[in-house]
Amino acid sequence: MDTFMEPSRRIPVLGEFDVVVCGAGAAGCAASIAAARHGARTLVIERDGFLGGATVSQLVGHVLSTNGVDFQGIWHEWIAQVRERGGVSAPDLIGAPGLFRLGVDPEVVKYAWDDLLSVAGVEILHHAWCSDCMVEDGLVRGVIVETKAGRRAICAKRVIDCTGDGAVCAAAGVQWEQGDGTNPWSQALTKVFRMGNVRWPEGGYRPEQITQARKALKQAVARGEFDSPVVANGRVITYSANNNVHRSVAPHRTEMNVFSSRVLHVNTLDPWDFTRAEREGREQAWQCAEFIKRHVPGFESSYLLDTNQHVGVRDTRRIKGRTTVTADDAWHFRKHAHGIAKSSWDIDMWPADSYDAPAVPREDPVYKRRIEQMKHGEYFDIPYGCIVAADLDNLLVAGRCVSAERGAQASLRIQQTCQSTGQAAGTAAALSLQEDVTPAELEPSRLVDQLAADRAAVTPVLATLRDLT
């Protein structure tokens, strides 16, 4: 049997809202807070039983920025909440030349978002999978969700797709792109894992300790103890004995996030391929953990605490919007009168077909120049049109799947920029309701001005975080 004809059926309506946000990661949390604060009755729907998305479920515990320009609005409120609850790592990494870097505790991240969304008055639906989009007369009327109670409909005047995968836009029939044009592969996927009970050497690793670990690696691989390419290629040492890595965990903690896994040639939208990625990633994680325990000083009594719940996915669909931010825009730091978010991270592209090639070839003169420009405050704008779906006037999209060419997505996929596009989408949804126009008809300058006012009203926290150093 090639296909099965699903019989039509009546679906009970679970609720009716002004704004429905699908997915509660960085983008979805910010979008729902912004929409609710602007007076819209807002529901966020999340397949997992917690808020935070990839930051939590993929164990992406790092906040990185080249110049801090991309930290905008709600991001400051979020990090302040995480910090207040003791969830921000060693402050000595903040403000290193040309790099802001800190770690966040995933458990605290869940709790901080819980609080921020509750105070804003957002309604939350967990354990519900958005599986379809209700479209009538050229407008979105709501979404279909799969729940423990069965299939349900949720009606909405505005829908914001923050699923990371652009799943709702795709279901609604909006066009999208994937991969590099020659194949559908996502960037390399990563099974992030955490080691517990790590005791780093006082004062960090000495060069001879790293040399010794590399020697042990060669011998162990020659003996056939490890066959995983991410052990054999030495990434396992780079990620464990790198003197920066351990400081991205709060000083009183003894665990460490390890990012050495790379799963290649994965079409994340293919269910079988995606399954392979989880299993291959876990095999990589176990081999890495075993090697670290045996051969990297400080890990003698450590153990594999956990692997991420969802294998780390850096890109899938890029949804077609009214405007597209191009790779050229990203490389040349183009500004836009209708800019709603700033992106100032590297063009950070993890090759889908190499265990070794760097994601950011920092020694390449072209990259080097771009990084230097960012160190001096450069960024590119994401115009409003990138978050309005091309074909449907009341459908918005935010996060890593906004309308962008691959080379631009590789930068704007960073968490704080996802939060910024989310805040913009939530604000646009609410403003469009207030003005009785569709998001596509909303005057972009109205949104740009509102965002500027809202973001200016937030106390920036970077200076206070730096004071901790």
Ligand SMILES: Cc1cc2nc3c(=O)[nH]c(=O)nc-3n(C[C@H](O)[C@H](O)[C@H](O)COP(=O)(O)OP(=O)(O)OC[C@H]3O[C@@H](n4cnc5c(N)ncnc54)[C@H](O)[C@@H]3O)c2cc1C
């Ligand atoms: C291994 C790895 C390392 C990274 N390193 C960094 C880093 O150091 N710093 C950084 O800032 N960024 C990093 N990133 C990128 C960053 O984490 C993500 O791009 C960003 O968090 C994406 O945010 P988002 O809100 O767009 O999507 P997500 O955070 O993925 O949120 C999407 C949400 O939607 C939910 N969802 C999906 N489909 C459905 C559905 N059909 N119905 C209901 N809910 C659904 C998901 O459960 C999830 O909660 C990394 C990414 C990876 C994979």
